[in-house]
Amino acid sequence: VVGPGVEISHSAAIKRALDQYVQSNAEKPITGFRIRVFYDNGPQARVRSESIEKALQSQLSVAVYRSFESPNYKVSVGDFRSKDEALRIYNALKSTYPTAYIIKETINYPR
Numbered sequence: 388v389v390g391p392g393v394e395i396s397h398s399a400a401i402k403r404a405l406d407q408y409v410q411s412n413a414e415k416p417i418t419g420f421r422i423r424v425f426y427d428n429g430p431q432a433r434v435r436s437e438s439i440e441k442a443l444q445s446q447l448s449v450a451v452y453r454s455f456e457s458p459n460y461k462v463s464v465g466d467f468r469s470k471d472e473a474l475r476i477y478n479a480l481k482s483t484y485p486t487a488y489i490i491k492e493t494i495n496y497p498r
Contacts, residue, residue: 412496419494420473421452424484425462436460439484449476450495466494 425439433455439462440453449465464480467473473489480487 409496415496416493417468417496418491420467420470420489421463421465421492421494422473422477422480422487423461423463423490424480424487426459426486428458428460432460436462447476463490463492466496468494 424443425436427435429435436453440451443451443462443464447464452461452463454461454463465473465476467476470489477487477489
């Protein structure tokens with residue numbers, strides 16, 4: 388346990404090695420969770436997906452992804468390594484997006 392007034396420092400070599408490790412792993416795909424808040428192929432799906440994406444980007448401090456996989460437009464939120472992490476955001480979103488659900492997906496390496 389570190390008490391008040393105690394400072395922990397490490398060498399520049401350790402910092403560089405850690406930064407290099409994080410950078411090299413950022414390129415590797417990892418399995419995690421996202422929250423799918425929108426999934427539709429209706430006539431207004433593209434416009435609605437854009438609107439939802441913009442609204443979520445202004446509300447949340449996590450990544451928002453909009454994609455098109457013919458014929459569906461999708462909007463997903465987050466790069467969560469555990470379902471528990473995703474549940475915290477899901478619980479905040481479910482009143483606004485009642486059809487939202489958590490999906491297992493390849494995610495970007497958390498930074």
